[in-house]
Amino acid sequence: MLGSSAYFHQGQRSIGKAMLAEAAEAGDIDGTYSYGIALLCESNTEGIARLLHVLDDEHGKHRIRICRMHLQALTFGSAIYEMPNIQACNKIGNGHWNRDGPYPFGLKEFVITCRKCSIDLEMYQIVKEFI
Numbered sequence: 001m002l003g004s005s006a007y008f009h010q011g012q013r014s015i016g017k018a019m020l021a022e023a024a025e026a027g028d029i030d031g032t033y034s035y036g037i038a039l040l041c042e043s044n045t046e047g048i049a050r051l052l053h054v055l056d057d058e059h060g061k062h063r064i065r066i067c068r069m070h071l072q073a074l075t076f077g078s079a080i081y082e083m084p085n086i087q088a089c090n091k092i093g094n095g096h097w098n099r100d101g102p103y104p105f106g107l108k109e110f111v112i113t114c115r116k117c118s119i120d121l122e123m124y125q126i127v128k129e130f131i
Contacts, residue, residue: 004034004074013038029054033067040123051119064122091117 003023007016017038023031036050057063091114 001030001070001074003031004071007034007038008071009074024050029057029063030067030070033064034071037071037123040119048116048119051122052115055115055118061118064118068122068125 003016003019005016006012006019010016017035020031020035020038024035032050033054036047036054039045039047039050041047051064054060054064054067
């Protein structure tokens with residue numbers, strides 16, 4: 001949580017990013033999630049891999065939601081997230097999310113079965129809280 005606070009709340013991006021990277025390498029799920037979000041805010045595609053790692057958990061989508069709530073609570077009213085100029089998935093159809101269509105609010109996001117679309121949804125969910 002210190003890395004998240006430093007990166008997203010205190011504006012100490014390089015220190016916070018280093019702390020988040022260390023937490024992620026140690027296997028901390030919240031650290032991996034926050035590190036992935038930080039990388040995606042910088043439009044670094046490695047963030048996609050980090051968030052996919054969190055989705056690999058037995059209860060991946062639920063775990064993502066819990067991590068999102070932790071990060072949002074920690075940084076409430078002070079963080080600036082940026083939507084990356086990259087997209088994890090560009091496919092459309094069953095199980096995919098069309099960025100031009102409506103956001104599947106609530107538990108409807110669980111009908112998105114494409115893991116990379118889940119990453120796109122996650123960034124949208126984080127960013128829309130602060131717009």
